[in-house]
Amino acid sequence: MTNYYDKKAETMSASEKENLQSEKLIKTVKLAYERVPIYREKMKKVGLTPADIKSIRDISKLPYTVKQDLRDSYPFGMFATDRKNIVRVHASSATTGKLTVVGYTKYDLDVWSEAVARAIVSAGGSQESIIHVAFGYGLFTGGLGLHYGAELLGANVVPASGGNTKRQLMLMKDFGTDILCCTPSYAVYLAEEMSKYGYSPEDFNLKAGIFGAEAWSEEMRKTIESKLKIKAYDIYGLSEITGPGVASECEYQEGMHVQDDYFYPEVVDKDSLEPIAYGEEGELVFTTLDKEGMPLIRYRTRDLASLNNTPCKCGRTSVRLNKITGRTDDMLIIRGVNVFPSQIESVLLNRAGVEPHYHINVDRVNNLDTIEIQVEMSEELMSDEAKVVESLRAKLAEDMASAIGISAKLTLVSPHSLARSEGKSNRITDYRKLK
Amino acid sequence: MVNQIAVFLENKSGKTSRFLSVLRDAKINLLTVTIAESSDYGILRAITDDNEKAVKVLKENGYTVIRNDVLAVEVDGRAGALLDVVSLFDGTGINIEYFYSYTLDDNRAIILLKVDDVLKASELLDKNGVKQASI
Numbered sequence: 001m002t003n004y005y006d007k008k009a010e011t012m013s014a015s016e017k018e019n020l021q022s023e024k025l026i027k028t029v030k031l032a033y034e035r036v037p038i039y040r041e042k043m044k045k046v047g048l049t050p051a052d053i054k055s056i057r058d059i060s061k062l063p064y065t066v067k068q069d070l071r072d073s074y075p076f077g078m079f080a081t082d083r084k085n086i087v088r089v090h091a092s093s094a095t096t097g098k099l100t101v102v103g104y105t106k107y108d109l110d111v112w113s114e115a116v117a118r119a120i121v122s123a124g125g126s127q128e129s130i131i132h133v134a135f136g137y138g139l140f141t142g143g144l145g146l147h148y149g150a151e152l153l154g155a156n157v158v159p160a161s162g163g164n165t166k167r168q169l170m171l172m173k174d175f176g177t178d179i180l181c182c183t184p185s186y187a188v189y190l191a192e193e194m195s196k197y198g199y200s201p202e203d204f205n206l207k208a209g210i211f212g213a214e215a216w217s218e219e220m221r222k223t224i225e226s227k228l229k230i231k232a233y234d235i236y237g238l239s240e241i242t243g244p245g246v247a248s249e250c251e252y253q254e255g256m257h258v259q260d261d262y263f264y265p266e267v268v269d270k271d272s273l274e275p276i277a278y279g280e281e282g283e284l285v286f287t288t289l290d291k292e293g294m295p296l297i298r299y300r301t302r303d304l305a306s307l308n309n310t311p312c313k314c315g316r317t318s319v320r321l322n323k324i325t326g327r328t329d330d331m332l333i334i335r336g337v338n339v340f341p342s343q344i345e346s347v348l349l350n351r352a353g354v355e356p357h358y359h360i361n362v363d364r365v366n367n368l369d370t371i372e373i374q375v376e377m378s379e380e381l382m383s384d385e386a387k388v389v390e391s392l393r394a395k396l397a398e399d400m401a402s403a404i405g406i407s408a409k410l411t412l413v414s415p416h417s418l419a420r421s422e423g424k425s426n427r428i429t430d431y432r433k434l435k
Numbered sequence: 436m437v438n439q440i441a442v443f444l445e446n447k448s449g450k451t452s453r454f455l456s457v458l459r460d461a462k463i464n465l466l467t468v469t470i471a472e473s474s475d476y477g478i479l480r481a482i483t484d485d486n487e488k489a490v491k492v493l494k495e496n497g498y499t500v501i502r503n504d505v506l507a508v509e510v511d512g513r514a515g516a517l518l519d520v521v522s523l524f525d526g527t528g529i530n531i532e533y534f535y536s537y538t539l540d541d542n543r544a545i546i547l548l549k550v551d552d553v554l555k556a557s558e559l560l561d562k563n564g565v566k567q568a569s570i
Contacts, residue, residue, distance in 0.1 A: 384505075386472070386477075389476075415443075
């Protein structure tokens with residue numbers, strides 16, 4: 001039997017849903033137009049006023065919002081409310097130095113928690129659950145997002161955050177934890193560490209895992225499910241829209257249910273940006289329908305995916321999001337962290353004299369993502385003393401780690417040994433895709 | 436003082452051969468050579484019979500190469516000769532970063548020394564009557 005967190009909301013009829021979405025969209029557009037200059041300008045440019053938006057069907061008239069808009073309004077320019085009403089901010093990597101900042105009112109946090117609570121229940125969780133949150137806590141939305149949703153549900157939350165795997169295993173075993181939340185690659189790593197410390201899955205009470213913040217394959221799901229003896233559920237989200245919980249899987253694991261009474265999904269052609277039919281793959285676009293702090297209208301996620309509006313066996317009536325298949329930009333997701341090649345480039349440029357000839361190798365070694373940045377040697381970095389070259393290399397690696405938020409191996413290579421590419425994507429080799 | 440070249444070489448099979456073939460093709464002779472290695476790369480230091488030409492052809496062939504001067508002292512071919520020189524630095528605060536050498540036909544050797552304070556070291560050697568070589 002399927003359990004719901006909010007049966008009425010999760011199983012409402014198509015017409016009810018459309019009315020609710022229409023009502024909320026009208027409100028959101030009005031709020032954005034009145035309070036956020038960038039939206040007013042965008043709408044004026046195409047001759048739109050809030051009065052032109054009469055139902056959810058009018059959404060395709062509205063202009064898109066892109067990450068650059070958030071960057072241009074750094075830090076608080078997209079807020080649609082007085083700053084004093086904002087109770088939390090989160091931030092994620094932007095393409096260069098600055099971060100993409102999002103602000104939440106108390107109500108926004110409630111909505112987000114509600115979305116996460118629904119996700120946890122659809123993965124089999126309840127008030128009785130002990131939920132181990134091993135997503136990072138901090139500016140990243142993963143940790144706090146799952147945390148507040150689990151608390152709203154009334155479950156017992158263990159805010160483990162990242163690191164210290166041995167202690168994490170001990171806590172999960174001793175507490176009888178039944179739900180694990182982390183990145184899928186960390187789940188595989190935990191499984192391997194389990195046997196290293198002499199544990200077997202039978203020593204644990206784990207039933208389900210809620211995994212997200214990076215793309216993962218069906219093969220990886222099978223690995224996790226067989227190694228941890230759990231059911232592995234995919235959860236999707238992005239901080240711009242709210243964080244994890246925008247969409248998540250139910251027990252049938254046939255696509256992620258989008259909480260579309262709060263977040264309206266569209267898929268558009270990745271080149272023409274014209275709306276496309278359900279089932280076809282394109283760029284995923286989201287509109288927040290119930291956000292006060294920072295409403296986003298038709299935000300281009302750069303994620304490639306398709307939507308499914310056929311009824312699900314679980315009875316939920318929401319549109320489902322199929323697994324994310326890729327990106328339309330060069331953003332990499334490494335250990336759950338967003339990394340843009342342009343961030344790497346700016347670090348190289350900042351260290352005076354270093355030509356930005358570099359190549360990024362991403363791999364998955366022992367189920368953990370690794371990133372290596374190869375930098376071509378130059379006279380400016382050169383010395384007759386190996387220790388001088390080595391300390392410069394270490395400094396670059398340090399700068400790189402603080403810019404992108406994760407540690408990266410930095411390798412010096414011969415001049416002119418890296419391919420000169422026209423497109424940035426040629427500067428990246430992602431071996432994870434080949435495995 | 437003696438002028439040396441320092442070249443960046445990746446720590447990969449075939450890289451040293453390629454470097455040496457560039458010098459051979461330019462008819463440049465190596466007098467002495469040493470490599471300081473890390474796991475991924477090495478810094479090759481060498482003295483050639485024509486450093487200026489060596490730097491030119493190496494750059495043309497895409498190498499990162501620099502030139503700098505190191506101290507050079509002549510020592511006799513006998514036990515303890517190098518110690519006599521190096522021990523002069525003891526207690527002076529002068530630190531040796533690295534040294535390498537080559538032998539002359541008459542059994543004497545030229546020791547190439549990289550120290551952290553070249554001027555102070557050079558004066559100290561002069562004061563103690565140590566013969567400094569130059570090429």
